[in-house]
Structure formats: structure tokens, C-alpha cells
Amino acid sequence: MAEHFDVLIVGAGLSGIGAAWHLQQRCPDKTYAILEGRDAIGGTWDLFRYPGIRSDSDMYTLGYSFRPWREAKAIADGPSILNYVRATANEGGIQQHIRFRHRVVRSDWSSSDARWTVTTERKQDDGANVTTTFTCNFLFVCAGYYRYENGYMPDFPGLASFGGKLVHPQAWPEDLDYADKRVVVIGSGATAVTIVPEMARTAKHVTMLQRSPTYVVSRPAEDKMANWLRRNLPAKLAYSIVRWRNVLMGMYIFRMARKRPEKMRAFILDQVRKELGPDYDVDRHFSPKYNPWDQRMCLVPDGDLFNAIKDKRASVVTDTIEAIDTTGVKLSSGQHLDADIIVSATGLELQFMGGMAVTVDGKAADPQSMLTYKGMMYSDVPNLATAFGYTNASWTLKCDLTCEYVCRLINYMDRHGYHSATPKVSDKDIKPAPWMDFTSGYVQRGIDRFPRQGEHKPWRLHQNYALDLLNLRYSAVTDGEMTFA
Helix, strand or coil: CCEEEEEEEECCCHHHHHHHHHHHHHCCCCCEEEECCCCCCCCHHHHCCCCCCECCCCHHHHCCCCCCCCCCECCCEHHHHHHHHHHHHHHCCCHHHEECCEEEEEEEEECCCCEEEEEEEEECCCCCEEEEEEEEEEEEECCCCECCCCCCCCCCCCHHHCCCEEECHHHCCCCCCCCCCEEEEECCCHHHHHHHHHHCCCCCEEEEEECCCCCEEEECCECHHHHHHHHHCCHHHHHHHHHHHHHHHHHHHHHHHHHCHHHHHHHHHHHHHHHHCCCCCHHHHCCCCCCCCCCCCEEEECCHHHHHHHCCCEEEEECCEEEEECCEEEECCCCEEECCEEEECCCCCECHHHHCEEEECCEECCHHHCEEECCCEECCCCCEEECCCCCCCCHHHHHHHHHHHHHHHHHHHHHHCCCCEEECCCCCCCCCECCCCCCCHHHHHHHHHCCEECCCCCCCCCCCHHHHHHHHHHCCCCCCCEEEC
16 A cells, blocks of 8 residues: 655755755644655755855855855855755754655546555665655645756767767766866856866866856855854844845846846946956957846856956857867867867756656646646646746745745645645636746757746746745635635
């Protein structure tokens, strides 16, 4: 017989551990388990091991609302974030609820039983997979938005002929020795701007090869005001003040980028010119063709990327790849970049709900036919929520609100004797739109695997913390679009 829980959480990463904490505090009578496909807590922060791995959001907003960040650095490294997540699990007694090596492959809803049957594959030490099933009343998927097994690797012409080492950041070799080596990092996103200055500390030279530029902004790794407040105020109060300051500042910057993109663009590029000096070709290497926040901007703590460029330990080349040969990369301009190591920081493969198959009463649930409800639930899919963060702010801000709402919904159902809650679209003429309007390559490659959003609430996906705060924390659970049974 399948083991039964009131709630099953999928994923033991940053949002999964947060979901468990909220559930314990807000629904203390509920039984739950966390199904984690890997053998460790941490998700992204345990998976990625490349040099310099860090957050590109400050920890006062990436951290949990209920657990203050107490370290000096606001822009934290990966190991520090991983310790924070694991400490949260330990302090909350959450670890005992985790079933490691349980990868969810399908989830089937039965209206007659008002429950999910969740099928997992559990990898044993000998490599064999054992199928295990669980049942639950509510399924909360905190599996992120990308495929853990592999990242995106373009089919570069001539790649097989390269005589050096090819590495993807998502599968970084522990024994990779890059000291005194020539390194080419292909990419211009957050991963590339993190790896380049870190590898440049010991490599012979590191070249960041980009097809097109990204907006890059520098910010101090330590927040002086936050550290002063931590020394002089109770930890939770100091944390709350800085968190709200950063939230409001982020919302203001995003609004300015949308309202006055040319002014924001000029400001960002002026800051880069101050970092790199008047002789550097900022327009070629750091001036994107798109407006600020049409794609996510890259953050560099204490200007580390700019410092590596100024010190001649790193350089940026903006060009396209004609081919890869035995000794490096041949560019369309005719230039050749010699390389002992090529790092393909070419992005992620998007994946919805960890790749699990979902059926409702025997019928496959097609993501493209769904509309997202409040950015977390889906039309005609009962008792299922997902934790997704923001594209223009810290991931955890939205996930925290999502967890609060899920707990409110479960408690409401209990009070009224309901067994299921299903979002239903009442406006049959509603026009669907893509899940996200980001122009980033990884989004455009995989957005057709995700549900869509509608043109008005509650089907509209807000990228605004203040609006979500009102909609998820304070608005009524009953809104005419949620059907209870």
C-alpha cells in the first residue's frame, strides 16, 4: 500500500525547505514529506560547483522571510547559501521528512478519491531504479524551472576536434586544473560573469566570448547599512528593514527601466565607463541591443569582473563562432582564440515541474493548455501548486508568498470541509500570453513547455512584490475563479 501524507513537497532546495517550514508553522496538524531526486539538500546551491558560484541577488531578499541572514556579505557565495538552507532544515527538524533519491516521474489525480498518486524512481547504490508510490491530498512542487541532468550545449561546428578540455558549469569536474591555462568562457550571463573573474585569479588568461552583450552592474559585496543595523538592532528587525529597503529599491529600478529605458541604459553604461576607463570600448562589449530588464541584468560584487579586465587577467570578445578547432575557437571575424579549456556557459534547459508527467482523472495535463492562477496553480488542475520566483527580483520573495497562500488555502479547505480546490477560468474569451516576456535565449528555447498567463487577474502573472503581497497574503481565498468541492 502506498504511504499517504496530507502534503507532498517535491524538491529539497531553497524553496522546498521554505515550503516545509511554512507548512509546519501554519498547518501544524498536517503530515508531509519532501521527495528529493538527489541525495542532498540544497537544489541549485548543491548542484552547481563551478568557481565563484554565488547569488546575483542580495541575501536580504533571497533569504527566507522567517530566518534572518546574519553574515557580513550581502552578495553571498554558494557554499554560504547552501549552509543557510541546510541550517534552516536542521533547526526546523525538516531533514527527517526528506526522502532522498526519490525522483518524481508522474503524478495522477483522482477526483473520486480526492488525492494524488505520486510515482517516484529511487536509485539504489547499485544503480538500479526502484519504483515507489505515495499518495497525498495536496501536491506542492518546488522543483525549480530547469533540468538538473544537463545544461544547454549548442552544437558548435568542429567541437569534436578540440584537443583541450570542454566543461559545462552545470557539470563542473572537481579535479579541473586551470592554473596557468588559457581559458575561453562562452557566454555573457550571470554564470559567465561569475566564472571569469574567479578563474582569472590563477589562469594564464580568461576570455569571455559573447555573441551579444549583457547589462552588467557593480554593487558592494557587503552592505554597510545592513551590517550597522545588525550590530545595533535585534536581528529580525534589522533584517526586515533592509529587506524592505531592497525590495522597494528593486521595484523602483525596474519601473524606471520600463518607464525610461534610455535614461536607465545611459546610467548603467556610464557606470561601466567609470569602471573601465575612457579608452575601453564599452559600446561594443557592454551595450546590449535590448532595453534594461528585457533580460535579467548581471551583478558583479565589488566590480570583480571589471577589475580582472583592467588588470589584463581577463578580456571580453564580442563575436560569433565560426568553428572550434584543435587549439581553440575560430571567430567569424577571422580572429582565433587559443584555449586549453573551453567553458560553455551557454545556459539552462527549461523544464516544467521537474519533468514529471501529470494526469487529471486519467487525462494528460498539457502545460500549454493551462493558464497559471496567481502564478502558482493551474486551470483545471486540483490541489497542486508550484513555487516560482521572480525574473526581476529575488526568487525567494515570491516563493515565500506562495507558501503562505498554499497554507491559507489548505486551512480554508479544512475549515469548510472541502477536499479539492481547482482554479477554473470563467472568462472563456481570455487571451493567453507567454508565461514570461523575457527575451533571454534560455527562456525563448523552452517557454513553449510551460503554461501561459491570462490578460487579467487572477490569471495574470505579476512581476511585482507589492501586488503579490496584496493578492497572496491579504486577498480572500474565494475569488470566483477557485472552485471547491
